[in-house]
Amino acid sequence: MNRFTLIWRNMWRKPVRTLFTMLAVLVVFFLFTLLEGLRLAFSLSDLGAEAQERLLTSHKVSLIMMLPEAYQSRIARLPGVDAVSHSTWFGGRYQDHPEFAQYPVVAEEYLSLNAEIDLSEEYRQAWLANRGGAVVGRPVANQYGWQVGDRVPLKSSIWTRANGSNVWEFDIEGIFDDSGGGMNSGVLLFHYDYFEEARAWGKGTVGWYVTRGDGSIPLEGLMAGIDAEFANSPAETKTNTEAAFAQEYARQFGNIGFIVTLILAAVVFMIMLVTGHTMAQSVRERIHEIGVLKTLGFTSGSIFRLTVLEGLLLVLPVGLLAMLLGWGMLNVVTERMGAMLPGGLKIGTYSVVLGLSLMLAITLGSVLPPVIRALRLDIVALLRSS
Amino acid sequence: MFGWLTQTAALAALNLRSLPRRPGTAAVAMSGIAALTGVFAGVLSMATGFEKTMSGSGQENVALVLRSGATAELNSRFSGEQADIVRYAPGIARDVDGDPEVSAELFWVVNALSKSSGAEANVALRGIQPPGYGLRNNYRLAEGRPFTPGRFELIAGRGARNQFAGLEPGRTIRFGKTEWLVTGVFEDGGSVFESELWCDVNVLQSAYQLGNGYQAVRARLDGADGRARLEEALAGEQRLSVDVWSEREFYAEQAEDTATLIRLIGIPISVLMAIGAVFAALNAMHASIVARARELATLRALGFGSFPTALAALLESVTLAFLGGVLGCAVAWLALNGFQASTLGASFSQVVFNFAVTPDLLAQGITAALVVGLVGGAFPAARAATARVTVALREL
Amino acid sequence: MAEQLIRLTDVGKNYRKGREAVRVLDGINLGIDKGDFVGLMGPSGSGKTTLLNLLGGLDKPSQGTIEVDGKVVSALSQGALAKWRSGNIGFVFQFYNLLPVLSAARNVALPLLLTSLPASRRKQHVNTALRLVGLAERASHYPRELSGGQEQRVAIARAIVSDPPILLCDEPTGDLDRSTADEIMALLQQLNRDYGKTIVMVTHDPRAASYAHRVLHLDKGELGAAQQ
Numbered sequence A: 001m002n003r004f005t006l007i008w009r010n011m012w013r014k015p016v017r018t019l020f021t022m023l024a025v026l027v028v029f030f031l032f033t034l035l036e037g038l039r040l041a042f043s044l045s046d047l048g049a050e051a052q053e054r055l056l057t058s059h060k061v062s063l064i065m066m067l068p069e070a071y072q073s074r075i076a077r078l079p080g081v082d083a084v085s086h087s088t089w090f091g092g093r094y095q096d097h098p099e100f101a102q103y104p105v106v107a108e109e110y111l112s113l114n115a116e117i118d119l120s121e122e123y124r125q126a127w128l129a130n131r132g133g134a135v136v137g138r139p140v141a142n143q144y145g146w147q148v149g150d151r152v153p154l155k156s157s158i159w160t161r162a163n164g165s166n167v168w169e170f171d172i173e174g175i176f177d178d179s180g181g182g183m184n185s186g187v188l189l190f191h192y193d194y195f196e197e198a199r200a201w202g203k204g205t206v207g208w209y210v211t212r213g214d215g216s217i218p219l220e221g222l223m224a225g226i227d228a229e230f231a232n233s234p235a236e237t238k239t240n241t242e243a244a245f246a247q248e249y250a251r252q253f254g255n256i257g258f259i260v261t262l263i264l265a266a267v268v269f270m271i272m273l274v275t276g277h278t279m280a281q282s283v284r285e286r287i288h289e290i291g292v293l294k295t296l297g298f299t300s301g302s303i304f305r306l307t308v309l310e311g312l313l314l315v316l317p318v319g320l321l322a323m324l325l326g327w328g329m330l331n332v333v334t335e336r337m338g339a340m341l342p343g344g345l346k347i348g349t350y351s352v353v354l355g356l357s358l359m360l361a362i363t364l365g366s367v368l369p370p371v372i373r374a375l376r377l378d379i380v381a382l383l384r385s386s
Numbered sequence B: 001m002f003g004w005l006t007q008t009a010a011l012a013a014l015n016l017r018s019l020p021r022r023p024g025t026a027a028v029a030m031s032g033i034a035a036l037t038g039v040f041a042g043v044l045s046m047a048t049g050f051e052k053t054m055s056g057s058g059q060e061n062v063a064l065v066l067r068s069g070a071t072a073e074l075n076s077r078f079s080g081e082q083a084d085i086v087r088y089a090p091g092i093a094r095d096v097d098g099d100p101e102v103s104a105e106l107f108w109v110v111n112a113l114s115k116s117s118g119a120e121a122n123v124a125l126r127g128i129q130p131p132g133y134g135l136r137n138n139y140r141l142a143e144g145r146p147f148t149p150g151r152f153e154l155i156a157g158r159g160a161r162n163q164f165a166g167l168e169p170g171r172t173i174r175f176g177k178t179e180w181l182v183t184g185v186f187e188d189g190g191s192v193f194e195s196e197l198w199c200d201v202n203v204l205q206s207a208y209q210l211g212n213g214y215q216a217v218r219a220r221l222d223g224a225d226g227r228a229r230l231e232e233a234l235a236g237e238q239r240l241s242v243d244v245w246s247e248r249e250f251y252a253e254q255a256e257d258t259a260t261l262i263r264l265i266g267i268p269i270s271v272l273m274a275i276g277a278v279f280a281a282l283n284a285m286h287a288s289i290v291a292r293a294r295e296l297a298t299l300r301a302l303g304f305g306s307f308p309t310a311l312a313a314l315l316e317s318v319t320l321a322f323l324g325g326v327l328g329c330a331v332a333w334l335a336l337n338g339f340q341a342s343t344l345g346a347s348f349s350q351v352v353f354n355f356a357v358t359p360d361l362l363a364q365g366i367t368a369a370l371v372v373g374l375v376g377g378a379f380p381a382a383r384a385a386t387a388r389v390t391v392a393l394r395e396l
Numbered sequence C: 001m002a003e004q005l006i007r008l009t010d011v012g013k014n015y016r017k018g019r020e021a022v023r024v025l026d027g028i029n030l031g032i033d034k035g036d037f038v039g040l041m042g043p044s045g046s047g048k049t050t051l052l053n054l055l056g057g058l059d060k061p062s063q064g065t066i067e068v069d070g071k072v073v074s075a076l077s078q079g080a081l082a083k084w085r086s087g088n089i090g091f092v093f094q095f096y097n098l099l100p101v102l103s104a105a106r107n108v109a110l111p112l113l114l115t116s117l118p119a120s121r122r123k124q125h126v127n128t129a130l131r132l133v134g135l136a137e138r139a140s141h142y143p144r145e146l147s148g149g150q151e152q153r154v155a156i157a158r159a160i161v162s163d164p165p166i167l168l169c170d171e172p173t174g175d176l177d178r179s180t181a182d183e184i185m186a187l188l189q190q191l192n193r194d195y196g197k198t199i200v201m202v203t204h205d206p207r208a209a210s211y212a213h214r215v216l217h218l219d220k221g222e223l224g225a226a227q228q
Ligand SMILES: Nc1ncnc2c1ncn2[C@@H]1O[C@H](COP(=O)(O)OP(=O)(O)O)[C@@H](O)[C@H]1O
Pocket: A380, A381, C015, C016, C017, C022, C024, C042, C043, C044, C045, C046, C047, C048, C049, C050, C051
């Protein structure tokens, strides 16, 4: 027998109640983890350093308007520009799945500009050698079960081929990982030459430009420089970092973060109530026993510690287990819906800290008031209470 | 000895009357379930509201002709000649002057500042032709005057006017290089068109160097077989390859992805919350039964049957759940019904919609609450019924 | 003359009831020798439990001093009192006050949590105490699985496990039938005689009181000798 035995036995005073409380904590922190994953996915707070440094130049009026191909060489000549490449939204879908990102690109340029694309040399050579070839991020390949060597049809809602069809076929020549912030993880890349030759309209135009500075002038200056170059031309441009573009896009879905936070608050409110009420009740039930312990020579401090530890023991292990399960679930979802959620669903250190703080708050919030009230009473009063 | 029904009624009355003596437990069970119902109703009211906006858009007897394969007006393209082929095709109704009721339109996307987030948002700028007004049955100019054809003028939909900055009539707003005068505000029965800005299609063509290109052709269909005739005629046409949609079907399909996404996320969350609420209810009910173990045992000793005891306990749990459900629904309805929000729709532009807490949805929310009450009450009720009287009487 | 272990000088105790102070004990002077076995009788509400609580350091007197083994207990802080109690006093209550969530052995082991004894020694102490009260074979039973007499034996084992010199018993047989009460009294007598415990015992039962060396009478807060 040691203090832990005392805590443990007290915790299981009413086993059914303890079990239900634990299950409620389990469900709620599982939910908490999923919601955190969702919130982070929409906040795009962690797109990686490369997305903060690369610039994206689009048509000033809107991202959907095309820019002349000729802008590339003009951007490349600007001071402070290290490399520039372009991509275009293809708008394809595989079978009946939702649209995901496919870009026609100039392979060597795009790969060197997006160094976080982890494509093996073997795949790279194979892709370069095949005009109709494509490489694809692992999450997409996983979701659709694509393997190297497969020939996959994508139906574009935007681009028709010269022959009138809008179904395009690509040979999967490689699968890559995104070693950076995930901007490129859910993407299919294919050759611009092939695209340019086959498309029925819009020849000579691209969706947007991606630029990397050489560090000689600050990013703001570079952005302003690019936009100034095309000011008063038929297609004026707007340049910002990739991360800023992505966040602006995510924000357009409405304030998802706010809605999720509201739901989170409702969830937390619920758990606070359930565990708080039962834990407080369990402490109130043993006021008399607290008197007995004090009679035996236990100090207020040690009884306080025992009770708080018991509360933590009830909440923390189950809460952490729930977060672990939630994390596992996020990984499963990420695996299954890689094309829709290229960045995947994940939680960060912040989420873990937040989860732990919530667990602490719930425990202390429910245990402290009755314990403090009990310890304020003198032993005689404690013993006299039934 | 009286029947179990009378017994149950007597016990239930006893339970309910003692509820105020157990305010904590009752409040916990109720609030947990209220939180669940509130989230449930809140999430679904968003999906429902979005769908309502989309399904209230478009009419059965208006055809929307898009380039083959295009799933949105945004991705469709027509030359002026192609648009004219559609305009004079069979199956299209004529107005009193004998002109086809057709509007060849452009669906452009411009950036405006969202009032709520302060960030730039994609807003649809639609160029229409004069018959375009008549093709929207509920169109009504609510403020100001219509735009003047040939000028850089636009009218803003009611939703767009509310959600985005700078759209008050009389102000000018700049998109890229062009400045537009806002001349009025229009309504269209809460449809998706209210999220848009409308202008003269020819002005839009010249503003963005679009030549005489269009993106979509809208046409009122002539009679029940109008669509079939139009489809047949266009299918045989070598110079263009198009899909003929019923406008109504088109918007229903556009709603699908977003509403599905909201549900895909919202329903699992609600289910998990429901499970959490079940444990909350279980705990509260269990506590309430344990607290009254002696009372219940005494009643059993007096001759009340175990089935009525269980039923009465279940009734208590369901009552609490019902009250919680009503509370949650009331909060959701008061806080969210009619709340206006906007999100990115399938056309890469903002769709303004109102949260809709419908009676249907309230019924679903309360049903969910009752299910939680039933499940959460079943186990404690069984325990109340099966506890051995002698044991329960001895327990303090 | 035997060595005096407990010494009360002019001890008084007031309780505040609403606005007015209620005098429960008044001018108590009392000496108890080491190895004594004192019975304390008196009508309900006369302050017996209050006096016992003062002796055990559960409560502090409103006036006067209480000395135990030369130490002025009534002047100690709460923390110091707790520590002092764990080493010097064993309590036995009328309603046993065992923790329902702990087995008999663990209830007995409870006071040892406050010592620095290693686990093996604790176990030894617990076994000794349980054997002494005759309940070695019930070590793993929970309070609800024991009879009243057995529960009281466990409570006594708990009171003596850390070997305190003083046992304070508040109506230890008040809830027991006659023959069980006799067994408990025999046990207390044995603890007094063979193990030299100084015992102060509140009781209503003259039969129980007859086990004591001397009986004091408390009435309306004042102490008188027994009318025997
Ligand atoms: N904590 C307290 N607060 C107020 N009055 C008390 C308190 N404890 C005891 N009393 C009162 O003091 C008197 C003596 O109580 P007690 O010592 O328990 O008597 P006994 O044990 O002799 O029956 C009683 O009148 C009781 O009501």
